[in-house]
Every structure is written in C-alpha cells, then in structure tokens.
Amino acid sequence: MQIAKNAVVSFLYHVATAEGETVDQSKDGEPLTYLHGTAQIIPGLEEALLGKQKGDHVETTVAPERAYGVYDKELDLSLPAEAFPAEARTELAPGFRFMAEHPHKEGEQIMFTVHAVQGDLVMISGNHPLAGQTLLFKVDVVDVRAASAEELSHGHAHGPGGHHHH
Numbered sequence: 739m740q741i742a743k744n745a746v747v748s749f750l751y752h753v754a755t756a757e758g759e760t761v762d763q764s765k766d767g768e769p770l771t772y773l774h775g776t777a778q779i780i781p782g783l784e785e786a787l788l789g790k791q792k793g794d795h796v797e798t799t800v801a802p803e804r805a806y807g808v809y810d811k812e813l814d815l816s817l818p819a820e821a822f823p824a825e826a827r828t829e830l831a832p833g834f835r836f837m838a839e840h841p842h843k844e845g846e847q848i849m850f851t852v853h854a855v856q857g858d859l860v861m862i863s864g865n866h867p868l869a870g871q872t873l874l875f876k877v878d879v880v881d882v883r884a885a886s887a888e889e890l891s892h893g894h895a896h897g898p899g900g901h902h903h904h
C-alpha cells in the first residue's frame with residue numbers, strides 16, 4: 739500500500755545538514771515507526787513520504803520552515819534567576835529543559851533549554867538545536883500498513899519503533 743493518512747510507516751533514516759554533517763540516523767535494523775498524518779515527524783519529511791511504498795528510497799532536502807523552524811533571535815533570552823519559580827532555581831544548569839509561554843505569541847507553549855548560567859543571569863533559548871538548518875534526509879521505507887482501530891484512537895503507532903506504553 740502507499741503511504742497516506744492513517745498508514746503506519748516504518749523507515750530507516752539518515753539526516754545531514756546542508757554542509758554534510760550527520761545530525762541523526764536510525765540504528766541498524768531499528769526503524770522508526772509513526773502514524774502518517776499526525777505530525778509525529780517534521781512536515782517536510784511527511785510530505786516527501788506521501789504516496790511512497792515499502793522498499794522505496796527517498797532523498798529530500800527540507801528547508802528550515804518545514805523542518806525545525808527558522809532561527810528566532812528573540813527566543814534567545816538572558817533572565818535573572820529570580821524570574822524563575824523558586825522550586826526551579828536549583829535545576830537551572832546547562833541542558834535543563836522546560837516548557838514556557840512563547841515571549842511574543844500569547845498562549846503558545848514552547849520548549850526552552852538552559853545554555854549557560856553566569857552569576858545571576860540564566861541564558862536560555864527556545865530555538866530547537868536544528869532551527870535554521872536545511873536538512874537532507876535519506877530514507878528507506880521498510881514497511882507500510884494500515885493502522886489498527888486502537889492506534890487510530892490513540893493517535894500513534896504501536897509496536898517496535900512506535901509507542902510501547904501498553
């Protein structure tokens with residue numbers, strides 16, 4: 739069957755930057771499995787996989803807008819430690835991540851990562867580490883099947899490479 743909405747797709751992948759630096763890849767023999775049409779993978783890759791089938795090899799270049807977003811300098815912030823809730827202050831070390839409201843889009847929650855702490859100042863960024871990057875995906879479609887009723891009701895794929903919560 740062809741990849742379409744509500745297909746469960748398993749694929750092996752390799753992702754590199756435009757400069758050719760590998761940023762991520764699946765482990766040998768361990769495909770990623772997702773439910774197509776539910777925004778579980780980046781939009782540009784989901785579009786490229788539409789209509790493909792088992793055994794297909796797909797190479798696609800995805801612009802930042804259809805990958806992890808354009809780099810937004812306004813999401814790089816320096817805040818005094820007092821701006822954080824008291825119970826969170828002990829956690830404020832590089833790599834700590836938390837959800838907070840977008841500084842300019844009311845009601846939109848985004849993930850921030852602490853990049854550095856200098857004295858009383860905490861440097862955080864709401865940019866994804868791959869924001870601003872054009873990415874080259876090389877994908878091998880390993881399997882395509884129809885989603886089960888249970889998968890459709892949960893909104894994600896089950897089994898190896900998918901969710902394991904039952």
Ligand code: ZN
Pocket residue numbers: 889892894896901903
């Ligand atoms: Zn489930």
